[in-house]
Structure formats: structure tokens, C-alpha cells
Amino acid sequence: MTKTAIIIGSTGLTGSHLLKILLNSEIYDKVISFVRQNTKISHPKLTQYVVDFDDTDSYKEYVEGNDMFCCLGTTIKKAGSQEAFEKVDLTYPLQFARVAATNGTKQFSIISSIGANAESDNFYLRTKGKCEEELRKLPFQSISIFRPSLLEGNRKEFRLGEKLAKYVMTLLSVFFIGKLRKYRPIKAKKVAEAMYKIARQNTVGFHVYQSDEIAELAK
Ligand SMILES: NC(=O)c1ccc[n+]([C@@H]2O[C@H](COP(=O)([O-])OP(=O)(O)OC[C@H]3O[C@@H](n4cnc5c(N)ncnc54)[C@H](OP(=O)(O)O)[C@@H]3O)[C@@H](O)[C@H]2O)c1
Incomplete structure (x- = not known):
């Protein structure tokens, strides 16, 4: 049986890798991107x-997959304020997720x-955590949460903070062993590959994948 995939954020660093994977996948015959x-x-x-x-009515009938x-x-x-950030990282994902759950999306x-x-x-980590908690309440067959460390890849825009963080993390990466392995920077492409791999496994329940597990999944 072939399936339909729905993606939001497909124009971003990780999303663009995932979009390519979904389009080349044999399990999806349709990919819907918002x-x-x-x-x-x-x-x-x-x-x-x-x-x-901002307007669920503009998309809710198309969220079918x-x-x-x-x-x-x-x-x-980039967003300009905590409120604007919260919209993108909490409100929008939740609104789409609620519509998808209502329309019968499984994963x-x-x-x-x-x-x-x-x-x-x-604030950043609290917003991400709140999003995870709210998603957990939704009636999907499975909810997969990917918690990457610093993302690596070629970004269209310049982010000074990320460049500095990458420099420091690369210097420190020899110390990121054992339980600290999850702090190693990870390629955005690997995160996309791991998301696809888990979707293929048709899992059930709520799962959180730490950055080191994401790297393992992508191997
Ligand atoms: N950067 C890191 O090191 C890092 C580390 C851990 C976790 N993360 C998380 O990983 C996820 C993916 O990160 P990424 O760096 O791959 O993303 P990204 O390159 O910044 O792309 C973000 C995506 O969100 C969309 N978006 C942003 N603002 C929007 C708005 N107001 N309305 C609608 N769409 C909007 C963008 O669309 P447009 O193309 O239209 O702007 C783009 O498709 C994010 O949730 C991020 O918080 C990142």
C-alpha cells in the first residue's frame, strides 16, 4: 500500500532534505507540502x-495523509520576539497536528x-518542551519527537550564534563520549533520514529520540 506524506517546514535546512527523501520514497505516492x-x-x-x-481554515481541508x-x-x-518565535515553534505545529489528528493522520x-x-x-527549551507535551495528548497512532543537538548543513542565511556554537562544539567534540555523545553536532540530513526511517517502521505510541540515537538511526 502506498501512502501520503504531509510536510511543513519543507523549505528549511532539515525539511528540504526530508522533502527530497519523501519524494524519492517508494512508500509515498503523494507528498503534500504546506x-x-x-x-x-x-x-x-x-x-x-x-x-x-495563522488561519487553520486556509489549510484544514487539505491536511489529508x-x-x-x-x-x-x-x-x-529571526522571529523578532519571544511571542513570534512561540507561534512558529509551538502554535503552528500544534494547530497543524490537531487538524491532522482530526483528519485521520496516523503518524x-x-x-x-x-x-x-x-x-x-x-524560553527556547521551554517552548519546545511545551510543544512535546501538548502533542502527546493528541490521538495519533504514533508521535515521534526528534531532539537533535546543533544542526550542521549549508544554510541559506548566516547565523552567527550557530557558527560560534559549531566552532566551540567541534573543539569540544572529543569530550562528547558516553552519555555526552548526544551533544555532538549532527547533520540536518541525518535528522531527515532518521525521521523517514522511523516513519517506515510504523511505530505505535510516544517516542523521543535523542541526538545520538538519531545519528544511529541514520546509519
Ligand atoms: N539550528 C539548530 O542547530 C537546531 C538545533 C536543534 C533543534 N533545531 C530545531 O530543528 C527544527 C528545524 O531546524 P532547521 O534549522 O532545519 O529549520 P530552518 O532551516 O530554520 O527552517 C525552518 C522552516 O520553518 C519555516 N518557517 C519559519 N518561520 C515561519 C513562519 N512564520 N511561518 C511559516 N513557516 C515558517 C521556514 O519557512 P520559510 O522558508 O518560508 O522561512 C522553513 O521551512 C527547528 O524546529 C529547530 O528549532 C534546530
Whole structure:
């Protein structure tokens, strides 16, 4: 049986890798992508909807598929405020997830972050943790949470903080062994591969994959 995949965030670093994987996959004969601006990507399997992420009515009837993947995200700096960040990393994923659950999607996979924790003092990690907790309440067959460490890959935009973090993490990476292995930076492509691999396994329940497990899955 072939299936339909739904993706949000397909224009981003990780999402663009995942979109390619889904389009080349033999298990999906249709891929539906929701974007905020038209892209030049065209593929026989791909249906792309340009929607208003603030307005569920603009997309809810099109969220029809077996497996949904969320690679949405921003930074507080890029979004301009904590409120704007929260919209992209919490409100939008949850709104899409609720619509997908209502429309019968079975599997939901999302990129969260290493250290995500709804009780954290750190706003970024608290937002990611809250998103995980809210998703857990939804009636999907499976919810897969991917918590990568610093993402590596060729980004269109320059992010000074990430460049510095990558430099420091690379210097420290010899110490990231044993339980600290999950702090090693990870290629965005590997995260996409791991998301696909787990979706293929048709799992049941709520699962959290730490960065070192994501790296193992992608091997
Ligand atoms: N960067 C890291 O080192 C790191 C580490 C751990 C976890 N993460 C998490 O991993 C996930 C993926 O990160 P990434 O770096 O691959 O993402 P990214 O390259 O920043 O891409 C983000 C995606 O979200 C979309 N998006 C952003 N703001 C939006 C808005 N206001 N409305 C609609 N769509 C919007 C973007 O669409 P446009 O193309 O239209 O902008 C793009 O498709 C994120 O949730 C991030 O928090 C990142």
C-alpha cells in the first residue's frame, strides 16, 4: 500500500532534505507540502499549498495523509520576539497536528531540540518542551519527537550564534563520549533520514529520540 506524506517546514535546512527523501520514497505516492510562499520545486508526487499559517481554515481541508512531518522552526532573533518565535515553534505545529489528528493522520513526527523541557528556565527549551507535551495528548497512532543537538548543513542565511556554537562544539567534540555523545553536532540530513526511517517502521505510541540515537538511526 502506498501512502501520503504531509510536510511543513519543507523549505528549511532539515525539511528540504526530508522533502527530497519523501519524494524519492517508494512508500509515498503523494507528498503534500504546506508553505507560506511559493517555491519553484515541482515534482509529479508533490502537491504544494501556499497557506496562511495563522488561519487553520486556509489549510484544514487539505491536511489529508497518513504520516505528517514537522520541520518548522525559527529563532527568537529571526522571529523578532519571544511571542513570534512561540507561534512558529509551538502554535503552528500544534494547530497543524490537531487538524491532522482530526483528519485521520496516523503518524506525527517533529523536530524538537536537545534539552527540550516544559519546565526549563530557558524560553527556547521551554517552548519546545511545551510543544512535546501538548502533542502527546493528541490521538495519533504514533508521535515521534526528534531532539537533535546543533544542526550542521549549508544554510541559506548566516547565523552567527550557530557558527560560534559549531566552532566551540567541534573543539569540544572529543569530550562528547558516553552519555555526552548526544551533544555532538549532527547533520540536518541525518535528522531527515532518521525521521523517514522511523516513519517506515510504523511505530505505535510516544517516542523521543535523542541526538545520538538519531545519528544511529541514520546509519
Ligand atoms: N539550528 C539548530 O542547530 C537546531 C538545533 C536543534 C533543534 N533545531 C530545531 O530543528 C527544527 C528545524 O531546524 P532547521 O534549522 O532545519 O529549520 P530552518 O532551516 O530554520 O527552517 C525552518 C522552516 O520553518 C519555516 N518557517 C519559519 N518561520 C515561519 C513562519 N512564520 N511561518 C511559516 N513557516 C515558517 C521556514 O519557512 P520559510 O522558508 O518560508 O522561512 C522553513 O521551512 C527547528 O524546529 C529547530 O528549532 C534546530
